[in-house]
Amino acid sequence: MSPIKKVILFCHRWLGLISGLVVFIVSITGCIFCFQDEIQDAMYSYRHVNTKGEYLQPSRLVANVKKQYPKGSPDYIYYYGVNRPAGVLTNMGKDGFEYVFLNPYTGEITHHEKPQTNFFIIVEYIHLYLLLPPAIGKWVVGVSVIIFMVIMITGLILWWPKRKSDRKRSFTIKWGGRWLRVNYDLHNVLGFYATSIALILAITGLAIAFEPVSKAIYKVANLGTNVKNEVVEPKSDSLKRAGVSDKPVIDIAFSYARKHAPDAQMFLIHNDPSVAGAIGVGAYAKSMHYSHANGWEFDKYNGKLLKAYIYDKKSPGLKLTEMNYDIHVGQILGLPGKIIAFLVSLICASLPVTGFIIWLGKRKKPRGKKVKVAVHRKTHKKQLAAV
Template sequence: MTKFKKVLLFCHRWLGFISGLVVFIVALTGCIFCFQDEIQDAMYSHRHLVRQSSGYLPPSAMVASVKKAYPKATSDFIYYFGEERPAGVYANMGKDGFEIVFLDPYTAKITHHEKPQNNFFTIVEYIHLYLLLPPAIGSWVVGGSTIVFIVIMITGIILWWPKRKSDRKRSFTIKWGGRWRRINYDLHNVLGFYATSIAIILALTGLAIAFQPVSRAIYNTANLGSVDYDKEVTEPKSDSLKRSGLAKEPVIDIAFAYARKHVPEAEMFLIHNDPAVSGAIGVGGYAKSMHYSHATGFEFDKYSGKLLKEYIYEKKSAGLKLNEMNYDIHVGQIGGITTKIIAFLASLICASLPITGFIIWLGKRKKTKKAKTKPERTTSHRKTHRHLQVKPGA
């Protein structure tokens, strides 16, 4: 082995020790989260309803229904998940935390409510993002381990890549008929090779979701630095000094009606209605329910209802489109069930790599100890042994 590869092996091994446990937890929780929508749809009846011909009630009706049930609540986000799904209100309960309230979008009747922290998949998501540590700490622990993992995957490919073309075909398959240590070795190397490209994509999209500098770097790279990031993504603010022309109806209703008219093909709508901030009221129309890419958005003055800014999907830069795909790529739903299965398998393989790698290291360590404790035979001993085996008179 060359000095260069010895250095790579040292880095690969010890970086694996440093990040292995975190990588295992993050990959396993990511694997579980991949099919969270499908699992919850199968488990919970409140996630479905029958489509009505009457059409959606306006967001103000949803807010009024939640306010009646929870007088102290402020409705920060309002979701219309689809014509055969309930609407949802993300209600801020003050000291009591947040409550997700599900309503029939045709009648505004509350059908279910729950605290996010009591949902199994929300807990899985928080483990995946923060290891249940405080977000300011957990995001850096997970992010740092993710960066280390990318380095490990790249060094692993360099170390494993066969020199001779004749060995490559053999190196791409698992020898199931071999001893268990050989099978473990192949599981680590062969599966690691096949999962590397997907794993790196999942890692980079995760970093982009967690860290603004990574997201911005992807944005600039995709746009070749030709688009002003701040100008494209900065949200406008309502002018609190100009309240003379107050809207005659709730601005959230104006925003929702405008979005439905201008994005009629959208299956899902999200309205941002945080009264505690000076930002405008925003509404986004999403092409597919439960998917967060391919969105067209609008921002309205929260006092007058005046349209302040548009984010038309077709006019967005390549970098912004790519950043908005981060979540869908990260959970594997960007291409439907096929990419979900690919993301699931890649995450499962990534969770297995620290285990199979540790077993390989443990096996080599035992071999080294055994070799050191085994007594060496000298040349004279071997000659004496051969001499004693010679028959007299031979």
């Protein structure tokens, strides 16, 4: 082995030992989360409703939630799809958030829960923060993911066969061999097949956790430029706070979105107090998918349209960053994509385990053991006769 490869091998082993446990946890939780929508749809009846006419306006849903939680601030309203419930995320102050589900056609509250008690939200927080405080956890996970990316690349360099005659053997697992050999092949062969997808999952995960990564992806896709209309936040005209309509602004925003995106399956409305002077609504082409969206921002005081994000007019960078979540969980390709993301995450979880077994096996190899030298009996007799 060349000196360069010895250095690469040293880095590969020790970086793997440092980050292995975190990579295992993050990968396993990623496997579980891939199918969270399908699993919850099968488990919980409140995630389905019967279609009955037209959606109620968001102000009606908010009013029903306020009756139940008068001290709450219903800041986010979700219309998940024709046969799905509406959801209202309500800020309860010191008590955290309450997630209220309603029938979007009747306004009836069908279910409510604190997000932190939902199993898949817990899985997501483990995946993102290891249940540590977010400011600490995201860095522990982020650094481990970056190390894992280095490990994948160094592993590929170490594994790549020099001779063409070795390639066929290197691309397959020798199932009939000893278990240590099978383990070695599982580590190398599965690692090779998973590398490209694993790197994509790692980069998209970093973009979710770290805004600078997301901005870097945006700039790279836009060839180093920012589109001013996309990066400048809309602001309310503070001189015109008198309402121009008797309708609540969230209803104006929702009606506008439905009119201008009639084929959209899902709508998300935000009335976040931290967003200065604007109410936003997004219209998504497919239910439970967060890409291919049109969006609009309205002045929360008078309902004036401040800004529009039309999908066909978005820059490549904005389209790509909005696809980030769908790419990360695999749903950008539908069910086959989720299956691929699940399998690759499972392989990533196995790599620290199989790698540790390889490392442990090499450490346990006996050293300094005398090597037996086979001597042909006839030659031995001749030597004795000569003596």
